[in-house]
Amino acid sequence: MAYKVLVVDDSSFFRRRVSDILNSEANLEVIDVAVNGKEAVEKASTLKPDVITMDIEMPVLNGIEAVKQIMAQSPTPILMFSSLTHQGAKATLDALDAGALDFLPKKFNEIAANNDDAGALLRQRVQQLARRRVSMRRTTAPGIVTRKSQAQQTPQSQFATASKSRPMSNLSPANHRVKSDKNYKLLAIGTSTGGPIALQTILTKLPKDYPLPIILVQHMPAAFTAAFANRLNNLCQISIKEAEDGDLLTPGCAYLAPGGKQMVITGTENAKKLRILEDDSERLTYKPSVDISFGSAAKVYQGDVLAVILTGMGHDGREGSRMLKSKGATIWAQDEESCVVYGMPQAVTAAGISELSLPLNEFASAILKETGNG
Incomplete structure (x- = not known):
């Protein structure tokens, strides 16, 4: 069964190229695209993808605000695309603080040129995050994770909550070391x-x-x-x-x-x-x-x-x-x-x-x- 991906970008060219790259992998399927952050929030809730790729600069609702809303409503692993500028770096770090799990530089020239390395790296990153999502779903009992408890956790810990039925202190000897x-x-x-x-x-x-x-x-x-x-x-x-x-x-x-x-x-x-x-x-x-x-x-x-x-x-x-x-x-x-x-x-x-x-x-x-x- 293929991992489901939602591609979010206001550029039709980038949406198409990212979709083509991901769909070329047998276990990845782009189930839909969104052209702004507001659409991304709505489709994340209804489609429940395993991974979302997200642009930062978009109309209506930008990527950072979209990440915040998605993580509050329907936590999903998110891979950000970021420009290699000082402002792009700051925005990417803001997105990670908001709950995104990973990022890749947004290099139009590599995407446009059918760069094999760039495509392989994108597919690899998306698959890694998708596996994390599926693992979380399998090990978390329904109803254990609440929005209140999610808000009190670090973004990445939201995907580990309730993965074990024992208290966390029993999982390692750190407190008794x-x-x-x-x-x-x-x-x-x-x-x-x-x-x-x-x-x-x-x-x-x-x-x-x-x-x-x-x-x-x-x-x-x-x-x-x-x-x-x-x-x-x-x-x-x-x-x-x-x-x-x-x-x-x-x-x-x-x-x-x-x-x-x-x-x-x-x-x-x-x-x-x-x-x-x-x-x-x-x-x-x-x-x-x-x-x-x-x-x-x-x-x-x-x-x-x-x-x-x-x-x-x-x-x-x-x-x-x-x-x-x-x-x-x-x-x-x-x-x-x-x-x-x-x-x-x-x-x-x-x-x-x-x-x-x-x-x-x-x-x-x-x-x-x-x-x-x-």
Whole structure:
């Protein structure tokens, strides 16, 4: 049975091309299109698609407002199309805050040119979100999720609510875990799809005097990372910035890897710093790469690292986590139920690298307890 997709865009050309790309996959079916946000809200409620692709700038009702209404009335995985501009980045982050789960750059030239890579990526992202939707439907008992409870959750947690009949505290040993005796010197976090909200959920709970420097690797285009870092900095008590070449790692500050480049840690025992490297190689899929940053942390910090792998597609971070683990570092992963896409956390868990799988809402308290600040 094919996953049902609703395509929303005010451009007839883009609606047609996206529909053609998705319909070329046997298990995807575009069941309808909408030309503005108001139509999208109405059709999401009546047609109940598995996934919605959504433009941001539209007449009558824009994409951000449409996402808010859809998530309030009939929660559905939404993939946003965004322009690669500063304003486009801000709007996309607003859409993610409103409840959208993922985004792709809106590149008319690639869509128009029948770019195979662009089409394959779109189909892959839509299928991943559709599987999340179907999994949620199968594991949630009718009537358990209410609009009131949805409004109190993070957007991605709406698709994990009631996935188990047991209380969340029984799903993991985080609250009962005894703090290790390690003297940590770095917190490292890697993530991809679903990461912006996951990072926001964790980092907003860290106190201003958090004792460690933090590196953040989020798969994100170059045009987006500065806006994302600024948004996090405005929301959090700790300082957060887009990493720059030569930055010294200081406690209570988080450094977000710039999109399109690689972030590595270098330096001496008393003056560890960041190098930001241009990367035009075709060997690496992800720029920034969790593996690259985590691998450099293993060389400089050895085992004095708490590394966390959050929601994301693929397996970036597995080999970097393996390197850290070999030095004695601690590796944690997000659990399947709270992930938007259980790819990266699954990779480290299945490989036996992760010591603990946690729901997203337990990470902050567990991190504070483990690193001596909670």
